[in-house]
Structures are given as C-alpha cells and as structure tokens.
Amino acid sequence: GAVVSQHPSRVICKSGTSVKIECRSLDFQATTMFWYRQFPKQSLMLMATSNEGSKATYEQGVEKDKFLINHASLTLSTLTVTSAHPEDSSFYICSAPGLAGDEQFFGPGTRLTVL
C-alpha cells in the first residue's frame, strides 16, 4: 500500500534556529499534502494544506512566515519551522490523500524539541 515517510523522526534544536521537516510519498504522487501538529494528549490540529506547484493554504492562526511550506514536487513537501522557540516544540505529522480522495496516508511524525 501507499506509504508516507517523514524525516527526521526526531529533532532537537536550539531556540532561534530553523528546522526543516520532510514529508515524502514513497510510491504514489501527491498533489496535496496536509501538515498537522499535535500537542501532548491533544488531537491533531491542521496547520496547512500543501499544494504542489502553488502556495500552501494556512489555517487561521498559523503564521505562514514562521511555518514555511514548500511542495516542490509530486512526492515531497517540506515544512520549515523558522526561528524556532520552545513553544514550537510539538509533534508534527503530514498526510497525503490517495487518488480516490477518500483515503489518507499518514507519515510517522516528527518530534520537535526546541531548547
């Protein structure tokens, strides 16, 4: 079946640095990918919809200049957390819909810890 990978699975960085998270669809093409964050014991919160070849669509309250999304190819979307601060520490997950639109393939997630 379709697989979505994320890299890295875990990252620890210093406050003020930028961190890039990659989301890849391994055996299918994804014109759209979704980025979520999850705080401990809470649900996934959609951050943005990544669209191949065009600008991402951000959810209300998500700073587009802080969370840069690039969907440069049909198999890769990246989320860059710029000037990371401790409050950005969270679990970030991406997902990609299947061709039929009624499937969703989730990445394994990336644990970001900002010191």
Added chain:
Amino acid sequence: GQQVMQIPQYQHVQEGEDFTTYCNSSTTLSNIQWYKQRPGGHPVFLIQLVKSGEVKKQKRLTFQFGEAKKNSSLHITATQTTDVGTYFCAGPADDKIIFGKGTRLHILP
C-alpha cells in the same frame, strides 16, 4: 511493531441504517482518537476517549473505549448522507501516533 487495525475497510449502508466501525490495537492505548474525513477533504478530529470502558455520544454518534483499552468502536445511528466519508481511529504509540487505515462509509439513498 504496534499496529492499529480498523474494520471494515468499506461499508455501504442504506440511508437510515446504522453503521459501526471497529478499531483494534495490538497494545494497550492510553487514549484513542477518532477522525472523520469527508471525500476530498482532510481528517477532522471528532473525539478522544481516555478512560477504560468510556462511552461518549455526539448526537447520532456513539464512541466506546474497551475495558482493556485495546479496542474502540464508533457507531452511527440512522445514517444520513452527511455521514459519508472515511472514519479513522488513532492511538499513541511511544513517541508516535498510529492511525488505522480507515473505514469508508458510503450511503445509498
């Protein structure tokens, strides 16, 4: 590794009939979450269950968390066309969250 399995994969029901999807984990879960994805959309959070044996209701939707905290179910009473979509369960596993593959619900008018 830990797995979260959902059955059935697909379900077609007549409008007005009930629907149930089941979620089973290979290990005990500290909590379980349910999401709904409308066709062409993204998963949207429905509910989180935490306690053993917990039952929660949202209008026509009833969510249960098993006593052993290894299984869960979502039951929809008297389905409507607006219930069409894919329902996912998800549970924490170490430092990750693991999703079931989802149950696709189709409503026949």
